[in-house]
Amino acid sequence: MTDTALPTTESSAPGVPLAAISVRSAGKIFTVAKGAEVQALTNIDLTVAPGEFVSLIGPSGCGKSTLLRLIADLDSATSGEILVFGKTARQARLDQEYGIAFQSAGLLPWRSVQANIELPLELHGVGKTERAARAEELIELVGLTDFRSRFPDQLSGGMQQRVAIARSLAERPKLLLMDEPFGALDEMTRERMQQELVRICSETGAAVVFVTHSIPEAVFLSDRVVVMSPRPGRIVDIVDVDLGPGTERSDSLREDGAFFAGVTAVREALHGAPVTPRGADLR
Amino acid sequence: MSDEQRTVKSVEAAAEHPESGLLGTVAIDPTAPALFSLPAEAEATGGRAAAADRRRSVARSVLPPVLLGVAFLLLWQLAVVAFDIKPYLLPSPSDIVGQIFIVLPLLWSSLLATGLNALIGLVLGGLIAVVLALLASRVSILDRMIVPIVAAVAVVPIVALAPILNTMFGSTSDTPRRIVVLIVVFAPVFINTLRGLRQVRPVHRDLMRAYAASNWQLTRTVTLPGAVPFIFTGLRIAAPLGVISAIVAEYFGGLQNGLGSRITSAAANSAYPRAWSYVFGAIILGLVFYAVTLLLERLASRRRA
Numbered sequence: 256m257t258d259t260a261l262p263t264t265e266s267s268a269p270g271v272p273l274a275a276i277s278v279r280s281a282g283k284i285f286t287v288a289k290g291a292e293v294q295a296l297t298n299i300d301l302t303v304a305p306g307e308f309v310s311l312i313g314p315s316g317c318g319k320s321t322l323l324r325l326i327a328d329l330d331s332a333t334s335g336e337i338l339v340f341g342k343t344a345r346q347a348r349l350d351q352e353y354g355i356a357f358q359s360a361g362l363l364p365w366r367s368v369q370a371n372i373e374l375p376l377e378l379h380g381v382g383k384t385e386r387a388a389r390a391e392e393l394i395e396l397v398g399l400t401d402f403r404s405r406f407p408d409q410l411s412g413g414m415q416q417r418v419a420i421a422r423s424l425a426e427r428p429k430l431l432l433m434d435e436p437f438g439a440l441d442e443m444t445r446e447r448m449q450q451e452l453v454r455i456c457s458e459t460g461a462a463v464v465f466v467t468h469s470i471p472e473a474v475f476l477s478d479r480v481v482v483m484s485p486r487p488g489r490i491v492d493i494v495d496v497d498l499g500p501g502t503e504r505s506d507s508l509r510e511d512g513a514f515f516a517g518v519t520a521v522r523e524a525l526h527g528a529p530v531t532p533r534g535a536d537l538r
Numbered sequence: 539m540s541d542e543q544r545t546v547k548s549v550e551a552a553a554e555h556p557e558s559g560l561l562g563t564v565a566i567d568p569t570a571p572a573l574f575s576l577p578a579e580a581e582a583t584g585g586r587a588a589a590a591d592r593r594r595s596v597a598r599s600v601l602p603p604v605l606l607g608v609a610f611l612l613l614w615q616l617a618v619v620a621f622d623i624k625p626y627l628l629p630s631p632s633d634i635v636g637q638i639f640i641v642l643p644l645l646w647s648s649l650l651a652t653g654l655n656a657l658i659g660l661v662l663g664g665l666i667a668v669v670l671a672l673l674a675s676r677v678s679i680l681d682r683m684i685v686p687i688v689a690a691v692a693v694v695p696i697v698a699l700a701p702i703l704n705t706m707f708g709s710t711s712d713t714p715r716r717i718v719v720l721i722v723v724f725a726p727v728f729i730n731t732l733r734g735l736r737q738v739r740p741v742h743r744d745l746m747r748a749y750a751a752s753n754w755q756l757t758r759t760v761t762l763p764g765a766v767p768f769i770f771t772g773l774r775i776a777a778p779l780g781v782i783s784a785i786v787a788e789y790f791g792g793l794q795n796g797l798g799s800r801i802t803s804a805a806a807n808s809a810y811p812r813a814w815s816y817v818f819g820a821i822i823l824g825l826v827f828y829a830v831t832l833l834l835e836r837l838a839s840r841r842r843a
Contacts, residue, residue, distance in 0.1 A: 348750055
């Protein structure tokens, strides 16, 4: 049911694709007031294959967001090694190897939808016409064609988040890092966004690391669900989910036996209770 | 698409957005009549009914103060006539209005002269304040150096400074007056701008770091645009102060071309209704500066979600 075995071979070997992310016994210690230390993450090992969708799930304080921030080089690990496409996290950030989206859309309120999507391209010196063309594609991809010249305050939360996702895809990254991007959305919008995300990701072939604390969300979206536990933050289990290719995942899947089985498996891993699975095979 | 219906809702929700708390100091009243509403908003609220609504709300906010003002002037006129108050104590509004028409060309030219001094001082003081605030927000040593100096500048007594500057620059120059305005304007703009520059949201900071953006790119695309509403709030606070200082600076000699010098010379000649007519000009000038900067502030703040 669950599978903790990780492909451990680091792959500079010819023929074997380079892992999108490779985390080796990484740890993070935060120094808080008066020199006290908090062990946010300890002994993290995780490999994400190219094109793979991996969710990080766990209760608050389990360090899932911290792990994402370490991969993004928004914080740096105090121990261990983090490689993104074979480069250090810092180099990968400088080389713009990933796109990122946060829980709050983080759009610039004084920029239109289009200008917000163009932001990363603009910062990296892409020409005006090329920028506009790429923004056009992305606006269509996320279904905001009629809202191109609107401003963020004229959009609903779900629409803002779609703009943020379009922005994270602007530079065609092979890796997407998402920190609870749907956390603030209502359930209906959330399900629709999940479906769109899973479609977009399988179309673009990007690997995704997706932080969430919703079990159904993690199961619906992922190829693998990484279950984490707090104090100190660590990986307790990795659940394989196989719900078929992203392009074919639809609403009906949410009522499918395989989906429920996945939910159960993740639940059990989260609660640490070795309840005997009731016959459902995930694969 | 149901999202379209939600758009309007999200505009309302934006008002409750935690970030708007940061703007508490900006003192923008969202319930104020939408005098400067955007085309998109007008479109959303839908056509003629909205326009009529707006007209009614403008009438409701403009009419009462106008009525009060008229009533006040009538009472003033009545009191002066009834109690036979001498013009050197308090001239009647009708005398003042009569004087305004007599001195109109001179009133206009002195209003322009004082207004130009105030404008130049405001623009230069504002620019210097913004540039120094940018430096202070970027370099912490400069921050520690500049902030105490700003405190010192903020308490410079312009009444004492004006005569000194007059001797420095000579009495045929407008420069001393402009410098006085510049000094007065500087502190409020600097303090507000610096505050605005420090309001960068963590998510924007993370985003720009993820984009490997340079410091200058961060300033240009996030920090400075985010501070624009604060800059204009500073200017709105500073503008009336600038006009008052431009007028007061004229009390200490020098060129006799502005409202301040006309007020003092009319008063010195016991021409009280004339002095009052220039005071009226000063009020108009102050209101114009206030209204224009208020308009700019609203335009600058309209995109704060």
